[in-house]
Amino acid sequence: MRFTRLRLNGFKSFVDPTDLVIAEGLTGVVGPNGCGKSNLLEALRWVMGENRPTAMRGGGMEDVIFAGAATRPARNFAEVSLLIDNSERLAPAEFNDSDILEVVRRITRDAGSAYKLGGKEVRARDVQMLFADASTGAHSPALVRQGQISELINAKPRNRRRVLEEAAGISGLYQRRHEAELRLNAAEQNLARVDDVLDQLA
Ligand code: ATP
Numbered sequence: 001m002r003f004t005r006l007r008l009n010g011f012k013s014f015v016d017p018t019d020l021v022i023a024e025g026l027t028g029v030v031g032p033n034g035c036g037k038s039n040l041l042e043a044l045r046w047v048m049g050e051n052r053p054t055a056m057r058g059g060g061m062e063d064v065i066f067a068g069a070a071t072r073p074a075r076n077f078a079e080v081s082l083l084i085d086n087s088e089r090l091a092p093a094e095f096n097d098s099d100i101l102e103v104v105r106r107i108t109r110d111a112g113s114a115y116k117l118g119g120k121e122v123r124a125r126d127v128q129m130l131f132a133d134a135s136t137g138a139h140s141p142a143l144v145r146q147g148q149i150s151e152l153i154n155a156k157p158r159n160r161r162r163v164l165e166e167a168a169g170i171s172g173l174y175q176r177r178h179e180a181e182l183r184l185n186a187a188e189q190n191l192a193r194v195d196d197v198l199d200q201l202a
Pocket residue numbers: 011012013031032033034035036037038039040063064065066067068
C-alpha cells in the first residue's frame with residue numbers, strides 16, 4: 001500500500017489547505033522546531049483512524065482543529081485526506097474501481113468525525129480495517145514518534161508482542177474475532193431465551 005499524497009485543511013497548525021506529495025522511497029521531514037513536523041505524522045495517524053486524543057498530544061479530539069492565532073480566528077473543522085496508489089487493486093472489492101483510493105476524515109466542532117473511502121461514507125472501523133489488513137495504520141510501527149524507541153526497549157513483553165502483531169498484519173483479525181465473539185454471545189442468549197419459552201409451553 002503506497003501513500004502518494006497527504007492533504008491537510010485546518011488540521012492543527014496547517015490552517016491553510018496544504019498538499020504534500022509523498023514520493024517513492026524514504027520520506028524525511030526536516031524543519032525548525034515547532035514548524036509542524038510531528039503534526040504531519042499525527043495527521044497521517046489521524047486519517048487512518050486514530051481515536052486516542054493523547055496520541056494527538058491533545059485533551060480531546062477537537063484539539064486537532066486549528067485553534068486560532070494572533071492574526072487568525074480558530075477554524076470550525078479539520079480535514080485530512082490520504083491518497084493511496086491502488087494500481088495493483090489491493091483495496092476491498094467495493095472500492096476497487098480506480099487507480100487511486102482516497103481516504104478522508106473530517107471533524108467538525110460538536111459534530112465529531114466522519115470518514116469517506118473512495119467518495120463513499122464509511123465507519124471508522126472500515127478505515128481502520130483497511131489499514132490493519134495492509135499491515136499499517138494509526139499504530140503502525142513504521143511511524144516512529146519521538147521517544148518511541150526507548151519506550152519499546154523498556155516495554156513489557158505483552159506490549160512488545162502487540163508491535164509484532166501489528167507488523168504481521170494480524171491485529172485486524174483480533175478485532176474480527178472480538179466482534180464474532182460478541183455475536184456468538186448474543187446468539188447464545190437468544191437460544192437460552194427460546195429454551196425458556198419452549199419450557200413454558202411444554
Ligand atoms: P519539534 O522539532 O520541536 O518537535 P515540530 O516541527 O515537530 O517541532 P510540531 O510539534 O508538529 O512541531 O508543531 C507544534 C506547533 O503546532 C506549535 O506551534 C503549536 O502551537 C501548533 N499547534 C498544535 N496544535 C494546534 C492547533 N490545534 N491549532 C493551532 N496550532 C497548533
